[in-house]
Amino acid sequence: MEQRVTTTSPNNRVNSLSPQETKDGTSNGLIYSSEIETGQIQSTCSYDNLQNRPGKSGDDTRKGQITGQIKSETTTRKLFCSSSDRYSTGEQLYRELAQLAGLDQQAIQQMIDNSNWETWRKRRQGLTLMCQYIKLRNIKSEQLIAERPDIHVVNAMAWINELGGKSRKFNLISLKTHVSSTLSQFSKMSKISESVLIRNFTRCINLNMESKTRYDVIWNLDNLLNYIEATDFRSPYDDQLHAMSLLVIFSATRMTELSRMQLSDINQEQDKCIIINTQIKKGNRIRNEQIKLNKTNTKLCPVNTLKKQIDMRRSVQQVGDSVFQNFNKSKPVSSTYCSQSFTSLLRNVDIQQPYNGPSIRHASMTKLRTSGASIMVVNAFSLHILTSNVVVEAVYDSLGGTKPRRMVGFVNNPAVNKGLHSPKDQSQCTNAADELATFQEISSSTSESVDNRDSEER
Structure with missing residues (x-):
């Protein structure tokens, strides 16, 4: 801010x-206009008073002659x-x-x-x-x-x-x-x-705010996937960034969702998938959602990387239940920290400005859309309001300027196709009114914690 x-x-x-x-x-904002009222000016001290102050010379002409009174605006x-x-x-x-x-x-x-x-x-x-x-x-x-x-x-x-x-x-x-x-x-x-x-x-009267895309063109998601496959992540910071990036790629998770994610929100009872309970804040309401990630036998498996991150997080004695940590300050990550970490990752992939961390989410949604997924499916996948046209207006284009061919599946990488979570429940809503009906009031404790975190991120 x-x-x-x-x-x-x-x-x-x-x-x-x-x-x-x-x-x-x-x-x-007004129908009419009028003159601006000038604030009152009150004199506070005279030049004679300044002359009598200790340590001040009575004859100080080097700074220019002072006439009248020194004024201050009140x-x-x-x-x-x-x-x-x-x-x-x-x-x-x-x-x-x-x-x-x-x-x-x-x-x-x-x-x-x-x-x-x-x-x-x-x-x-x-x-x-x-x-x-x-x-x-x-x-x-x-x-x-x-x-x-x-x-x-x-x-x-x-x-x-x-x-x-x-x-x-x-x-x-x-x-x-x-x-x-x-x-x-x-x-x-x-x-x-x-x-x-x-x-x-x-x-x-069509006053509802229209969804607008952040970028006219978006980089090719395959560039980031190829970089992740070819990179050996070793340090705790790199392992965490690896898990966070795959989570965003496979579920279009928001930066604020990453910052709020707790260990208690993750269900690992099933072997072939992992379920994450997440909350989307909208105004003074929240909507409870679930992200289901499927397991694959490749390096691009979001389940294995996230489980590795969870095991590492539980082995480190740190305050709080947050899944992801700011290692420099020994505290939970903020949405700003997540965005900056992803931005540094994109720069390593040679994806330059104006694209920053959150553009990974946009690249994932646009990849699905141009690969044959319907608007409803992509909106449900990204947990948007189902009638949103934010993905429709995006024009997919790789940085090289060539368009990929239209794929039968979601994406041309089989590991990515299997790893995508299934947006089964939310896609049953037919309009924005039904979508809003699923919202619940935020409790006072939840609202206070969210406000505190938002102020910290600013």
Whole structure:
């Protein structure tokens, strides 16, 4: 995650604008624009006071003549923001809703001051759109926190959709996401954005985020397979990288799945296969899945390499139950560590930028697709939503620029074909709605551990 170089005080949220907004004086998220309010400038000390400080010379003209007072920028926040602020009506609406819910001014101000700056900016922006709508329709603020606030959100989205324009989709997402989360705080209806009404309307106006491929062309998976067959992995780090790479090749495992994988998640009771229980996090929900790897009699056997990794992991006395370890820091791997390790492996195979570690997953999915596998099978294999078109848009091409011939099987390597796990259960779903129905709520302990790990990876 990018780190913010310049930090802004919580009390400066009203007058704070992004560099692009300050330059243009407009915002893509609003219907109208207005002038930017200038922050108040307060003088803190005079040049005469500096002259009398110990160790300072009264006649210091070598640094240039100083006239007037030395000024420093500070801001003072009023109870209600100025009318010249673009998002002022949005903040006023927020305060009104909080007051109607029973909060006093002190509690409201503390909530605002302690909120994330970027979240607060987007929330004010979305509420400004909602404020425009309720004024146009003569709707009282009390109605927004009544029994069915999702109805007003959908009506506002329909109004924005009818207006059109370049910022239509941006404004619709702002209403659906940030206004819904705000109304969920003060109304009796929780999780408004997950309302059936909002979800159906979102689907009707094609607001759902479209899956896009990360790469236009992808490298040939056979290049990596040939390198693994010809390489002798000896050190513990190399053995672990060997197991991780085959696991990603044969199951299209995500980097986050590798980082969360525990020894207790692996079932080795069967001789010819190995079953791994995995979890896919999506928003505030998780889906429990299983990866089944088949055993082969070649060096490209994911079962044998993973069992070797498990035996090595159990022989080493380290804290935690994680399957894969960061040997440098003696702690479980993060998704960033996995990606960097795979990237170094690809560089050894002479696969250069822009391809990095996660591209192994993309190469595996694209290899299946171009070898004759259906879209549904590839999506189930990679544990994507079954209606996703992320694989369809990918154009398979080796780095040499030649297309491989279409194979009858999944891939042209028999060991790879036998080692692929079978996506039997998930392929029975017919649409994304059925897919989402299999999700379960994350418990508080699971959510906390995931958040801690995500923050560590950043």
